[in-house]
Amino acid sequence: MKRIHFILILLTIFIGPACEEEGSCTEDVISRIRAGFYVRDGSEERDTTLSTVTFFGVLRPDSLLYDASSGEQEIVFPLSNSTENFTSFVFMVDTQTDIIKIWHQSRLHMASYACGFTTVHDLYSIGYDQNIIDTITISDPTVNLGNAENIKIYIRPAVADAPQ
Amino acid sequence: MQKILKYISGLLLLMLLSNSLSAQEPGSRIRGPRIGYDVAGLALLYLDPGRMIHTFSVDYEVLQDIYPVVEFGLQNVLFDQDSYSYSSNGLFARVGVDVNLLKYEKTNVYEMFYAGVRYGLSYMTHKADNIIVPEDYFSGLSGGGIPDQQVNTHWISFVGGVKVEVFSNFFMGWSVLANFKLIQVNNKNMNPYNIPGFGKGDKKAGIILSYTLSYRIPVQEYKPRKIIKKRVRTEEE
Numbered sequence: 001m002k003r004i005h006f007i008l009i010l011l012t013i014f015i016g017p018a019c020e021e022e023g024s025c026t027e028d029v030i031s032r033i034r035a036g037f038y039v040r041d042g043s044e045e046r047d048t049t050l051s052t053v054t055f056f057g058v059l060r061p062d063s064l065l066y067d068a069s070s071g072e073q074e075i076v077f078p079l080s081n082s083t084e085n086f087t088s089f090v091f092m093v094d095t096q097t098d099i100i101k102i103w104h105q106s107r108l109h110m111a112s113y114a115c116g117f118t119t120v121h122d123l124y125s126i127g128y129d130q131n132i133i134d135t136i137t138i139s140d141p142t143v144n145l146g147n148a149e150n151i152k153i154y155i156r157p158a159v160a161d162a163p164q
Numbered sequence: 165m166q167k168i169l170k171y172i173s174g175l176l177l178l179m180l181l182s183n184s185l186s187a188q189e190p191g192s193r194i195r196g197p198r199i200g201y202d203v204a205g206l207a208l209l210y211l212d213p214g215r216m217i218h219t220f221s222v223d224y225e226v227l228q229d230i231y232p233v234v235e236f237g238l239q240n241v242l243f244d245q246d247s248y249s250y251s252s253n254g255l256f257a258r259v260g261v262d263v264n265l266l267k268y269e270k271t272n273v274y275e276m277f278y279a280g281v282r283y284g285l286s287y288m289t290h291k292a293d294n295i296i297v298p299e300d301y302f303s304g305l306s307g308g309g310i311p312d313q314q315v316n317t318h319w320i321s322f323v324g325g326v327k328v329e330v331f332s333n334f335f336m337g338w339s340v341l342a343n344f345k346l347i348q349v350n351n352k353n354m355n356p357y358n359i360p361g362f363g364k365g366d367k368k369a370g371i372i373l374s375y376t377l378s379y380r381i382p383v384q385e386y387k388p389r390k391i392i393k394k395r396v397r398t399e400e401e
Contacts, residue, residue, distance in 0.1 A: 030299055057302065065301065081297055081305040108295060108308055110354040116247035117295045119305060120353075 025115035033102070033121070033143045035151045036074040039160045040134060048160045049073045050093055058088035058099065065089075079104055079121045079143060091132060093159060098129040100136070104143070111145060120144045126151065132159050191271050192387045195225040198335065200378030202237075214243030215358060221376060228271075228388040229264035233280065239288070239360035247296040254288025256361030258321060271388060274329045274380075276337070282321040284343065286360045289314055315350040317359050319343050325374075333380045341372040 039048045051070040055077065056063060065077045079102065080087040086103045103125040111118045121143040126136045134154040143150050202219035209216075219237035226232060235258040242251045260282035266275060295308040325339025345368045350356065356365030363370030 029297070060301065063301065078299060078301050080302040081299055082303065087302070107353060108292075108297070108305075108310055109352075110292070113245075113250075113357055116245060117292070117297050117308075119297050119299075 025112070027111060027115045027145070029111045029115050029118040029145065030078055031118050031120055031144050032076045032078050033123075033151065034074060034076050034147070034149045035153050036149045037072070037160075038152050038154050039157055040154050041157060045154075047073060048155060050155065050160070052094055054090075054092040056090050058090055061090070074149070079106070079119075081106060081119050093132050093155075096131045096159065098132045100129075100133070101127040103127075109144065118145060123150060130156070132156060189385065189387070192385050193225070193228060193271055193274075194333075194380075194382045194385050196381040196383035198223050198378050198380040200335070200376040202374045202376050204373055204375040215239065215241045217360065219361070219374065221378065223262065231262040231264070231278070231280075232260075233262055233282070234259050235282070235361070237361060239358065241290070241357055244294075247298075249293045250290070250357060252288055252290035252356060252358075254286055254290075254315070254360040256284060256286035256359075258282040258284040258361055260321070260323070262323065262325075274327075274335075276325075276327040278323075278325055278327070280323040280325075282323060282341070284317075284319045284321055284361050286317045286362060287314070288317075288356060288360055290354070290356050292354060310351075310354050313351045313354065315348065315356050315359070315365075317345065317349075317362055318347040319345045319362050321372075327376075327378075333382055335378045335380065336376070337378070338373065338375045341374065342369070343372060344369050 037048050037050055039046055050072050052068050053066050053070075053072045053075065054064060054068055055066040055075055057065070057080075066072065066075055077089070085105060086101055088099060088101045091098045091100055102123060104121040104123050106119050106121050108117050109120040110116070123138050123141040123143060126138065128136055132155060134156045136154065137152045138150065139152055140148045140150045142148075198221075200221040200223075202217075202221070205217040205219060217237060217239040219235060221233060221235040223231040223233040236256065238253075238255050240251075240253050243249070260280055262276070262278040262280035264276045264278045266277050268275070289312045291310055291312045293309040295305070295310070297305040297308070299305070321341045321343045323339055323341050325337055327335050327337030330336050343362050345362065348359075359365050361372075363372055
């Protein structure tokens with residue numbers, strides 16, 4: 001190959017280093033816990049749908065996350081980012097009320113370089129009243145930007161099956 | 165003053181070496197360490213202003229068409245976004261070999277169209293400050309940070325490229341490196357923005373383009389023992 005061919009290749013092919021623009025952020029970067037509703041009938045377990053669910057943070061009675069919502073099979077809600085290691089919620093079905101207290105460890109996690117950081121919460125314990133709730137179990141302790149169900153709320157059969 | 169004298173005498177020695185080897189014997193080749201700098205990094209001033217990388221290379225023709233290569237460099241990243249600031253510092257090295265694929269007719273031609281392979285490794289630290297996490301129900305978080313974290317990465321690169329001797333012992337060339345990550349050790353809460361010598365921190369593979377200016381220090385004239393599939397045209401022909 002002649003030298004001139006090489007020089008031409010050198011001059012024409014140089015296109016500079018590849019550069020991927022980070023672009024603008026289109027993601028939601030708030031991690032939310034997903035809680036599904038279930039009922040246990042003896043050893044059987046089935047999911048259930050609740051009508052008239054009201055749900056809000058204990059410190060935010062003025063701002064409802066769910067306001068007498070009907071047909072809810074799951075609820076999705078944020079946890080506190082503060083250094084306190086628990087967040088408390090009020091859970092109401094019709095006229096009955098339970099307080100749910102979720103203990104979690106929060107840590108910063110980069111969502112993407114375009115969107116910045118989110119807070120990932122690692123759940124380690126849940127306390128609750130038992131007017132509506134039978135039990136609560138943790139199915140996935142990592143609350144992040146994914147869609148996995150984090151906790152299962154087992155409703156007392158009497159509440160789940162009551163006409164609402 | 166002593167340093168300047170040393171520098172000048174070094175240059176003179178280099179020129180003497182170049183001149184003494186310019187009158188080559190027929191069928192012989194000149195070789196010596198070829199030292200290069202990748203000027204593609206300068207394009208980042210426009211394309212990615214928060215990142216600065218310097219890459220140097222040294223190769224040597226141990227046998228005709230066989231060039232062991234060492235590439236090394238450093239990279240700094242610093243940028244501010246609305247919701248965080250990020251910085252990183254790191255070093256890297258790639259070690260491997262290039263094989264010239266050209267079949268030229270003379271022995272004293274040094275143009276290269278080559279393929280090669282590298283083993284790469286890098287060490288870097290990175291951190292983020294002034295982090296703001298928005299949240300519309302509870303209060304958001306502001307002023308958080310992720311302190312310095314270490315990242316170690318190993319990868320393998322396949323290389324292809326061209327080199328031309330534009331003046332005596334002075335070369336220009338471009339190359340494409342296809343990088344495949346083997347190991348990356350870092351805290352999963354934050355992937356590096358860019359791994360020195362490899363590319364995007366969250367990718368398992370990537371492409372890097374380089375454009376290198378290099379100078380060969382002509383320290384030795386030698387006759388290749390065997391030139392497979394290459395016809396040697398000497399001056400007697």
